[in-house]
Amino acid sequence: MSGASILAGAPNFDRLAGVYRWMEWLSFGGWLWRCRCGFLPEMRAARRALVLGDGDGRFTARLLRENPGVEVDAVDISPAMLEALRSRAGDDRDRLRTHVADVRLGPPAGEGYDLVVTHFLLDCLTTAEVEELALRVRSQVTPDAVWVVSEFAEPAGWFGRLVARPLVRLLYGAFGWMTGLRVRKLPDWEGALARAGFRRRERKTWLRGLLVGVVWG
Numbered sequence: 001m002s003g004a005s006i007l008a009g010a011p012n013f014d015r016l017a018g019v020y021r022w023m024e025w026l027s028f029g030g031w032l033w034r035c036r037c038g039f040l041p042e043m044r045a046a047r048r049a050l051v052l053g054d055g056d057g058r059f060t061a062r063l064l065r066e067n068p069g070v071e072v073d074a075v076d077i078s079p080a081m082l083e084a085l086r087s088r089a090g091d092d093r094d095r096l097r098t099h100v101a102d103v104r105l106g107p108p109a110g111e112g113y114d115l116v117v118t119h120f121l122l123d124c125l126t127t128a129e130v131e132e133l134a135l136r137v138r139s140q141v142t143p144d145a146v147w148v149v150s151e152f153a154e155p156a157g158w159f160g161r162l163v164a165r166p167l168v169r170l171l172y173g174a175f176g177w178m179t180g181l182r183v184r185k186l187p188d189w190e191g192a193l194a195r196a197g198f199r200r201r202e203r204k205t206w207l208r209g210l211l212v213g214v215v216w217g
């Protein structure tokens with residue numbers, strides 16, 4: 001595991017590493033998992049992947065299993081989350097490199113990525129931070145690379161106003177309390193990626209638009 005460059009005041013997800021999957025299951029059942037895996041078939045041809053804000057490794061372990069040709073650089077600010085990933089990866093560990101780093105300082109140097117994945121990371125950043133990250137990532141990817149994003153959203157209409165927005169606020173309150181995360185509202189990450197030169201290719205939604213998955217090229 002390589003590391004660590006971290007900004008002062010960074011959130012600390014270490015103590016959630018062991019319980020994260022159970023918290024997720026109790027609050028959203030299998031929906032976040034469905035959202036993460038929404039574009040898994042499109043990732044089976046990838047050869048070099050950059051997974052940012054990896055978390056406890058459930059998704060990356062699955063990607064390594066389903067795509068025996070892919071090598072993964074996984075980045076997270078939390079050493080405990082990356083430790084969980086390494087143990088989940090099992091025999092696929094030799095195709096995995098983990099990096100303890102704050103993505104606001106830039107992902108670890110590397111290039112030629114044909115796949116970038118951020119599942120529920122961009123909501124930990126401000127719009128300006130997402131844009132800076134996207135500009136850096138852009139210089140590290142191949143021309144035909146795809147970036148798969150999973151995120152919470154506040155859709156237009158009554159469901160967005162009366163259900164999604166209060167729920168997102170509640171989640172920010174809870175994560176702020178548990179990890180010290182300072183961000184309090186969803187960034188305009190779609191605008192930030194577009195300004196950095198990425199183009200939206202495909203979009204799926206779950207739970208009436210509370211969860212979105214988008215493939216960018």
Ligand SMILES: C[S@@+](CC[C@H](N)C(=O)[O-])C[C@H]1O[C@@H](n2cnc3c(N)ncnc32)[C@H](O)[C@@H]1O
Pocket residue numbers: 010011012013036052053054055056075076077078081101102103104118119120121124
């Ligand atoms: C909400 S969790 C999502 C984890 C995982 N991707 C998933 O889908 O379950 C956010 C993850 O991003 C990491 N993270 C948050 N801010 C970060 C930052 N500035 N740099 C790197 N990792 C960060 C946290 O440690 C945590 O593992």
